[in-house]
Amino acid sequence: MNDKAANEFTAGHIWRTDGWHADVHLLVDEQGCLRDGPSRRGEPLLPWVLPGMPNLHSHAFQRAMAGLTERRGKADDNFWSWRETMYAFAAAIGPDELKAIAGQLYVEMLKAGYTRVCEFHYLHHQPDGTPYDRPEAMSLALIEAAREAGIGLTLLPVLYISGGFDGRPLNPRQRRFGHDVAGYLRLLEELRRHESDDLRVGMALHSLRAVPVPAMREVLANDLAKDRPIHIHIAEQLGEVQDCLAIRGARPVEWLLDNAEVDARWCLVHATHLTADETVRLARSGAVAGLCPTTEANLGDGLFRLADFLDAKGVLGIGSDSHISVSPVEELRWLEYGQRLTTRHRNVAARGAAESVGETLWRMARHGGAQASGLPLGDLCAGARADLIVLDPHSPLLAARDSRSVLDSFLFAGNTPLVRDVMCGGRWVVRDFHHRDEAAIAARYRQVVERLAGNRE
Amino acid sequence: MNDKAANEFTAGHIWRTDGWHADVHLLVDEQGCLRDGPSRRGEPLLPWVLPGMPNLHSHAFQRAMAGLTERRGKADDNFWSWRETMYAFAAAIGPDELKAIAGQLYVEMLKAGYTRVCEFHYLHHQPDGTPYDRPEAMSLALIEAAREAGIGLTLLPVLYISGGFDGRPLNPRQRRFGHDVAGYLRLLEELRRHESDDLRVGMALHSLRAVPVPAMREVLANDLAKDRPIHIHIAEQLGEVQDCLAIRGARPVEWLLDNAEVDARWCLVHATHLTADETVRLARSGAVAGLCPTTEANLGDGLFRLADFLDAKGVLGIGSDSHISVSPVEELRWLEYGQRLTTRHRNVAARGAAESVGETLWRMARHGGAQASGLPLGDLCAGARADLIVLDPHSPLLAARDSRSVLDSFLFAGNTPLVRDVMCGGRWVVRDFHHRDEAAIAARYRQVVERLAGNRE
Numbered sequence: 001m002n003d004k005a006a007n008e009f010t011a012g013h014i015w016r017t018d019g020w021h022a023d024v025h026l027l028v029d030e031q032g033c034l035r036d037g038p039s040r041r042g043e044p045l046l047p048w049v050l051p052g053m054p055n056l057h058s059h060a061f062q063r064a065m066a067g068l069t070e071r072r073g074k075a076d077d078n079f080w081s082w083r084e085t086m087y088a089f090a091a092a093i094g095p096d097e098l099k100a101i102a103g104q105l106y107v108e109m110l111k112a113g114y115t116r117v118c119e120f121h122y123l124h125h126q127p128d129g130t131p132y133d134r135p136e137a138m139s140l141a142l143i144e145a146a147r148e149a150g151i152g153l154t155l156l157p158v159l160y161i162s163g164g165f166d167g168r169p170l171n172p173r174q175r176r177f178g179h180d181v182a183g184y185l186r187l188l189e190e191l192r193r194h195e196s197d198d199l200r201v202g203m204a205l206h207s208l209r210a211v212p213v214p215a216m217r218e219v220l221a222n223d224l225a226k227d228r229p230i231h232i233h234i235a236e237q238l239g240e241v242q243d244c245l246a247i248r249g250a251r252p253v254e255w256l257l258d259n260a261e262v263d264a265r266w267c268l269v270h271a272t273h274l275t276a277d278e279t280v281r282l283a284r285s286g287a288v289a290g291l292c293p294t295t296e297a298n299l300g301d302g303l304f305r306l307a308d309f310l311d312a313k314g315v316l317g318i319g320s321d322s323h324i325s326v327s328p329v330e331e332l333r334w335l336e337y338g339q340r341l342t343t344r345h346r347n348v349a350a351r352g353a354a355e356s357v358g359e360t361l362w363r364m365a366r367h368g369g370a371q372a373s374g375l376p377l378g379d380l381c382a383g384a385r386a387d388l389i390v391l392d393p394h395s396p397l398l399a400a401r402d403s404r405s406v407l408d409s410f411l412f413a414g415n416t417p418l419v420r421d422v423m424c425g426g427r428w429v430v431r432d433f434h435h436r437d438e439a440a441i442a443a444r445y446r447q448v449v450e451r452l453a454g455n456r457e
Numbered sequence: 458m459n460d461k462a463a464n465e466f467t468a469g470h471i472w473r474t475d476g477w478h479a480d481v482h483l484l485v486d487e488q489g490c491l492r493d494g495p496s497r498r499g500e501p502l503l504p505w506v507l508p509g510m511p512n513l514h515s516h517a518f519q520r521a522m523a524g525l526t527e528r529r530g531k532a533d534d535n536f537w538s539w540r541e542t543m544y545a546f547a548a549a550i551g552p553d554e555l556k557a558i559a560g561q562l563y564v565e566m567l568k569a570g571y572t573r574v575c576e577f578h579y580l581h582h583q584p585d586g587t588p589y590d591r592p593e594a595m596s597l598a599l600i601e602a603a604r605e606a607g608i609g610l611t612l613l614p615v616l617y618i619s620g621g622f623d624g625r626p627l628n629p630r631q632r633r634f635g636h637d638v639a640g641y642l643r644l645l646e647e648l649r650r651h652e653s654d655d656l657r658v659g660m661a662l663h664s665l666r667a668v669p670v671p672a673m674r675e676v677l678a679n680d681l682a683k684d685r686p687i688h689i690h691i692a693e694q695l696g697e698v699q700d701c702l703a704i705r706g707a708r709p710v711e712w713l714l715d716n717a718e719v720d721a722r723w724c725l726v727h728a729t730h731l732t733a734d735e736t737v738r739l740a741r742s743g744a745v746a747g748l749c750p751t752t753e754a755n756l757g758d759g760l761f762r763l764a765d766f767l768d769a770k771g772v773l774g775i776g777s778d779s780h781i782s783v784s785p786v787e788e789l790r791w792l793e794y795g796q797r798l799t800t801r802h803r804n805v806a807a808r809g810a811a812e813s814v815g816e817t818l819w820r821m822a823r824h825g826g827a828q829a830s831g832l833p834l835g836d837l838c839a840g841a842r843a844d845l846i847v848l849d850p851h852s853p854l855l856a857a858r859d860s861r862s863v864l865d866s867f868l869f870a871g872n873t874p875l876v877r878d879v880m881c882g883g884r885w886v887v888r889d890f891h892h893r894d895e896a897a898i899a900a901r902y903r904q905v906v907e908r909l910a911g912n913r914e
Contacts, residue, residue, distance in 0.1 A: 067858065067866030070814045072807035082803060104853055112872065238801070297794035298869070300801045327872040334791065337754035341795060344695070344757045346539060350529035357527045396561055399903040400910035401524065409524030412755070415569065415784040416874065446856040453857040 007426070008037055011049040013403050016379035017363060020403035024049075028386045032197060032426025036382045048391035048398070048406055050362065051380050052115025052422065053328040054152075054369030056290050057231070057269050057319025059120060060102035060142060064449050065089045066324050079237050079299045086322075087173040091127045092455060097448050098123065099141040104445035105323060106149035107435045112327045113419045115387035116373050117151055118319070120204050120231055120269070122158035122177040124187070129175030135183075136190050143194060148437065150429035152387065154373040155191060156204035156231050159184045159219060165209045165247040177206070181218050188224050197385070198425055200374040202229035208244060208252050213259070220260060229265055229374045231290065232256070236270035236301050253278040262287050267372035269319065272302045279305045283314030288372040293335045295321035303338045307348055310364075317368030329418075332361040332411050358407035390421040392433075464883070465494055468506040470860055473836035474820060477860035481506075485843045489654060489883025493839045505848040505855075505863055507819065508837050509572025509879065510785040511609075511826030513747045514688070514726050514776025516577060517559035517599060521906050522546045523781045536694050536756045543779075544630040548584045549912060554905050555580065556598040561902035562780060563606035564892045569784045570876045572844035573830050574608055575776070577661050577688055577726070579615035579634045581644070586632030592640075593647050600651060605894065607886035609844065611830040612648060613661035613688050616641045616676060622666045622704040634663070638675050645681050654842070655882055657831040659686035665701060665709050670716070677717060686722055686831045688747065689713070693727035693758050710735040719744050724829035726776065729759045736762045740771030745829040750792045752778035760795045764805055767821075774825030786875075789818040789868050815864035847878040849890075 007028040014024045027037040069085050093101070102119075109117060119142050125131050134140070139157060146153035160177035163170050170178050179187065191201045203225060205211045219225060235241055235252045244252045253274055256262060266287035274282065282289060291304055299322070309316065318331040325331070336357055339348040349364070350357045370377050378384045391398065391406070397414045398406060410418055422430035429436055464485040471481045484494040526542050550558070559576075566574060576599050582588050591597070596614060603610035617634035620627050627635050636644065648658045660682060662668045676682060692698055692709045701709045710731055713719060723744035731739065739746060748761055756779070766773065775788040782788070793814055796805040806821070807814045827834050835841045848855065848863070854871045855863060867875055879887035886893055 064857075066854070066870035067815075068862055070804060070865035070869045071862075072804045072810060072812045072814070077803040078801065079803075108853075108871070108873070294794075297791075297798050298803070300797035300803050302801060303798055324869055325872055330872055334754075334794075337751075337791075338798060340757035341754050341760055344535065344759060346534040346536075346755070346757050347527060347529045353529060355529045357529070358524075396565075396899045396902055397523075399899075400521075400906040402910075405525055405528075408527035412527045412781055413523035414565070415782055415787055415872075416565070417872075442853045442856075445853055449857040453859075 008043060010039070010043045010045050012045050012047040014049040014380055015051070015407070016381065019359070028423070028426040032386055034380060034382055034384050034386050046390045046421070047393040049380065050389050050391065051366050052387040052389050052424065053113050053362070053366055054116040054118070054317065054373045054375065055109055055114040055319055055328075056118045056267060056288065056317040056369045056372040057120055057292050057321045058105075058117050059322060060105050060145070061090060061093045061098055061123060062086065063105040063323040063326070064101045064452065066322070079301065080239070082299055090123060091173065092452050093123060094126075095132070095137045095141040097452065098138055099145045100444045100448040102142050102145035103148055103441045105326065106146055106151045107438050107441050108326045109320070110149060110151055110422050110424065110430050111417065111419060111433070111435055112329070113389045113422070114328060115152060115389070115422060115424045116154065116369070116375065117146065118154040118156055118229070118231065118373055120156050120158060122160050122206060124157070124179065125176040127176055129178065136187055139187070139191055143199060147198070149441065150424050150427055150436070152198050152373070152424060154200045154202055154229060156202045156229065157184070157187050157191060158204040158206045159215070160206040160210045161215055162210055162212055165243045167212055181215050184219065185222060185224060192224070200228065202231065202374055204231040207233040207240070208248070208255065209240060216260070227265075229267060229372055231267040231269055231372070234268045234271055235273045236296070238273055241273050251275065251278060253282055257281050257285060264371060267317070270296065270301065272296060272304055274305055276305075276308060279308045279314075280312045283309050283312035286315065288368040289314055289316040290319055290372060291316055291331075291335060292319045292321035293331050293338060294325035297334065297338075298322065298324045303342060306335065306339050307343070310349065310351060315368045315371060316364055317372050318365045328365070329411055332365060336361060356404070356408050358409075358411040361411060362407055386423050386426040388423050389419050391418050392420040465500060467496070467500050467502050469502050469504040471506040471837055472508065472864070473838065476816070485880070485883040489843055491837060491839055491841050491843050503847045503878070504850040506837065507846050507848065508823050509844040509846050509881065510570050510819070510823055511573035511575070511774065511830045511832065512566055512571040512776055512785075513575045513724060513745065513774040513826045513829040514577055514749055514778045515562075515574050516779060517562050517602070518547060518550045518555055518580060519543065520562040520780040520783075521558045521909065523779070536758065537696070539756055547580060548630065549909050550580060551583075552589070552594045552598040554909065555595055556602045557901045557905040559599050559602035560605055560898045562783065563603055563608045564895050564898050565783045566777070567606060567608055567879050567881065567887050568874065568876060568890070568892055569786070570846045570879070571785060572609060572846070572879065572881045573611065573826070573832065574603070575611040575613055575686070575688065575830055577613050577615060579617050579663060581614070581636065582633040584633055586635065593644055596644070596648055600656060604655070605898065607881050607884055607893070609655050609830070609881060611657045611659055611686060613659045613686065614641070614644050614648060615661040615663045616672070617663040617667045618672055619667055619669055622700045624669055638672050641676065642679060642681060649681070657685065659688065659831055661688040664690040664697070665705070665712065666697060673717070684722075686724060686829055688724040688726055688829070691725045691728055692730045693753070695730055698730050708732065708735060710739055714738050714742060721828060724774070727753065727758065729753060729761055731762055733762075733765060736765045736771075737769045740766050740769035743772065745825040746771055746773045747776055747829060748773055748788075748792060749776045749778035750788050750795065751782035754791065754795075755779065755781045760799060763792065763796050764800070767806065767808060772825045772828060773821055774829050775822045785822070786868055789822060793818060813861070813865050815866075815868040818868060819864055843880050843883040845880050846876050848875050849877040
């Protein structure tokens, strides 16, 4: 399509909460929002238009270590041994490295169909724990990477105080993550000044073990916690559940629901190890369950109680987390498949008769992802931010697929990329499978990771 | 690379059973086999060369229904309800449709890194059960599709006699699958005449429930069962295990091991539901466990006992089966991930210290796949058939990856295609991500599936 036509288009089919709508004419206004457009001949037709997917959980720097830990180490290779490797890798990442890695990652996210990312960001200081001259330097690197790539960003600076439920201090490799409450609130205030249509700044508690109770109460009582997303890692590992039970006398999700006003601002990331009661209480709280199926599989975390949570009308979204994979297709496909493998039934996520699993998953994850990102939850209608993706009508994977089957084929059939074009905030950032700046961003990334690899040798 | 240079190349790194070898100079002779080549300047350098992966289990026609069954039907949506949909779909497939669908599928397989496919082929007759004028017409459609696409084929015509362990006759939708023993052996003899470097003809029993015991004994005693692969579906579903126990007094794998000379000719497809004892006995038999992780997930079958089987030194390979996915990466990645999710440990497939999971999985699946295909098991050395793939060195996913990490990154990191070139039987069939005939084959496929969809409406 040419540039003139780019901001005025006809969707052959556009997908909204109630299903597909045919022949919809839309404009993009100067604020990057959709408006109803006039029907005209000769406009480019975008055959299958979907809302972009928010990616609700990202540690951008981990993208560069994808594939470096798939090797047998100790006999008890698990989440905790992986974490040691990750800490060593993180020690070499400064603002330039972070910007280069995040830029490459965000290009990959856009090309895969993500139009927003929530950065759960804890690499705040220099490797020895000293703040940078500008204490927000690492946050600014992420903001700049997102701006260059053209992806929407919800930045979640992370509060990280202690190394365990017993309140032990951070170990040397964790020191660069740390803040006291006052320093953390100053960082949030500084970053809030950068907010825009493309950037929201929420907050995050690393985990219950990393935030002592008085500190948690203090930040949650602050005005900065109002009307913005609050994310937390929770119940990812059984060891964490056991420690929480031993020291706080309750399981992590149970304890949080009892001790904080958990509501729709919240996103509980992973929430893997839940009792039936916690599952229902989490669903009723209105918080988002932030599921990261490929990372949870890679790290051997376990499977979420999906059917119980959906029966209780829980809200969920997806994140690529460690970026071992970067694809909403793989996250949603294997969210469903993990359930099929363990229940021995098919089409677990669908609730009603004749409901498409693909549509159900895309609708739920897009809704929960928007909520966790602090975005409006609306459809691709007049007034909505123009964050959308266009599927490739020429792919054999979609041959002879109609509106009844196209989303199921997108999510379940095959492995070749189907996202042809991506518009983010009203700008076309991917066209015909290519990001507007992918070569330069990839070259910078390559330079940085080759230097990092050289230093490791 | 130009055509002249195409049959003489330098591999920057080539992967063999004992690991990576640098700067290897190779020629391809007129029989499509490798020979040692002289070291020369100016030849094209192929940076990362791997042996192609055999795909040990395929029902080609099912490719065209991928994505059409991911929709909630009855409350008890499971393997058996899926099978009803599949039967209805199969009823519309004749030789022309099968050739068009298989051709498209085989192009996708090659582009994903498969260089061989085992067709477990049971759509023998016309939909009402009448043989075609040439009884082998459907088999010939598969042979022709493989030839056009340029993929190696191991054709496994399937013996299918009864509709259950009780010996009930085939139902109307199964009639086109059926043969008596004499007719089946005639089909095998006829097809053997077509064997070539690119085509092997083995045999397959659909399942224990579909082949009465006397028929099984008769075909296995025939000379045609010597020196060729013998495949069987087994223990995919708990219902099958229960029926076998009830009628034959033993579990399916247990019964087969007790009642047939199961050895390295055999491939037991799925083998999902095993006891610890069956797992060890299967491993010791030398037969291949034919695992199809994406189909087994899609159908809700269950997880294979991988760790126990590998501890007992079992041989395994992978198949894309229903073709809901077509990618050795997704099969191997999720074979490993299924284990991590249930054991809560990482790097389950690796046995030794410091062993790469990616290398372990590729080596095992390539070895077991070759065995199940009736191919030699050797490395990419002089004398071997030139079935190889070349990874894209320009992908950011492989930036700063060395021979220690490239296979782990290929199998575990990211979602973009990394197979740049594919040589099959000494011919380059994929170059720079494009198959030599992909447009024409896709156009024919599209025409056929659109006609099939029109007929369904």
